[in-house]
Amino acid sequence: MKAYLTRRYRFPASHRLHNPAMSEAENCEVYGKCSNPHGHGHNYALEITVSGAIDNETGMVCNLSALDEFVQQNVLSVFDHANLNTLPAFSQQIPSTENLCREIDRIFRKGFNAAKLNKLRIEETAKNSFEYAGGAEVRE
Amino acid sequence: MIYLTRKAEFSASHYYHNPKFTAEENQRVFGKCSNLNGHGHNYTLEVTVKGEVDERTGFVVDLKQLKDILESEVVAAMDHRHLNKEVPELSTRIPTVENIAVVIWNRLSPKLNTAKLHRVRVYESDDLYADFLGEE
Numbered sequence: 001m002k003a004y005l006t007r008r009y010r011f012p013a014s015h016r017l018h019n020p021a022m023s024e025a026e027n028c029e030v031y032g033k034c035s036n037p038h039g040h041g042h043n044y045a046l047e048i049t050v051s052g053a054i055d056n057e058t059g060m061v062c063n064l065s066a067l068d069e070f071v072q073q074n075v076l077s078v079f080d081h082a083n084l085n086t087l088p089a090f091s092q093q094i095p096s097t098e099n100l101c102r103e104i105d106r107i108f109r110k111g112f113n114a115a116k117l118n119k120l121r122i123e124e125t126a127k128n129s130f131e132y133a134g135g136a137e138v139r140e
Numbered sequence: 141m142i143y144l145t146r147k148a149e150f151s152a153s154h155y156y157h158n159p160k161f162t163a164e165e166n167q168r169v170f171g172k173c174s175n176l177n178g179h180g181h182n183y184t185l186e187v188t189v190k191g192e193v194d195e196r197t198g199f200v201v202d203l204k205q206l207k208d209i210l211e212s213e214v215v216a217a218m219d220h221r222h223l224n225k226e227v228p229e230l231s232t233r234i235p236t237v238e239n240i241a242v243v244i245w246n247r248l249s250p251k252l253n254t255a256k257l258h259r260v261r262v263y264e265s266d267d268l269y270a271d272f273l274g275e276e
Contacts, residue, residue: 003238004271054242057158058169059234064268065171 004118005061006049009071011080014041015095039083044097045123046075046104050115062115070114074107097124101132109134142200143258145188148210150219153180154235157224170234178222183240184263185214187248189255201255213247237264241272249274 016039017031027035034040048071050062078087084095089103101122108117119133131138155178156170166174173179187210191200217227223235229243241262249257263269 001242002273002276003241004273005238006269006271008267054236054238056233057160059156059236059239061238061270063169 001054002051003054003061004049004051005115006047007064007067007071009046009048009076010043011046011076012041012043013079013082013084014039015084015090016040017094017096019094039085042124044079044100046071047121047123048108049118049120051118052115066114067112070108070112074111075104078107079104097122097128097130098132101130105132105134141190142193143188143190144200144203144255145186146203146206146210148185148187148215149182150185150215151180151182152218152221152223153178154223154230155179156234156236158234178224181264183218183237185210185244186259186261186263187244187257188259188261189252190258191255194254199254201252206252206255209248209251213251214244217247237262237268237270238272241270245272245274 015034016036017034018027018037019030022030048067050067052061054061078089079100084090084100087095090099093099101120104120104122105117108120117134119131119138121129121131123129133139155176156173157166157176158169161169187206189201189206193200221227223230223240225231227235227243229246230239233239241260244262245257245260248260258273260272261269
């Protein structure tokens with residue numbers, strides 16, 4: 001009996017979209033306001049969807065306290081109230097929300113064993129959201 | 141194929157307790173949710189059905205009929221009730237949001253005739269929901 005469970009977390013962070021390999025004019029053209037030298041911030045919302053069989057004894061796909069603890073220790077402790085550009089994960093890549101999806105996916109695939117990560121979704125603002133399923137098609 | 145989603149809301153109480161577990165195990169696995177006096181949530185249900193548009197009516201499903209089914213099978217059965225004690229299917233399984241989604245699927249699925257049930261999504265809070273898409 002397979003089901004999907006989605007949990008939502010929130011973390012504010014700042015970033016600046018800027019590629020040093022491009023000229024100032026190119027950065028300005030590609031990233032616009034997002035390239036402002038001092039950066040800017042968002043209230044990110046992260047949705048983690050896990051899937052699997054519902055355990056007969058617990059009624060759960062995934063123990064929520066295990067998921068919350070993993071996210072707290074491995075995701076929120078890194079990204080919450082951080083300047084994304086200063087983190088090792090973004091020393092070689094643009095801290096776009098697409099790349100943030102891939103980083104958080106990588107963190108889960110490396111260390112999370114309590115259930116299968118089905119997909120993750122990040123809202124950068126109420127108008128922009130990104131979904132990533134480890135490179136697979138996003139489906140439900 | 142067109143997909144149509146209808147929402148419903150219900151408020152209910154529940155607790156998590158597995159009689160096969162010791163008191164310590166229940167506490168360890170279920171934490172605060174194992175308090176036998178129960179606690180409650182405002183649940184939001186989203187039911188998605190799918191089907192072809194009927195050329196004569198322009199509908200995938202008669203919304204009035206869908207609303208009546210949600211009312212009789214879910215809202216009347218679960219709203220302002222204690223899920224462990226008043227919903228028979230949940231007296232023998234833990235009333236997690238995952239199992240509530242399965243129970244609602246099983247209640248709705250046989251009642252739909254024109255459209256086919258695609259997904260049952262149950263929000264326990266703004267930050268937590270479960271999806272069930274039937275046996276995959």
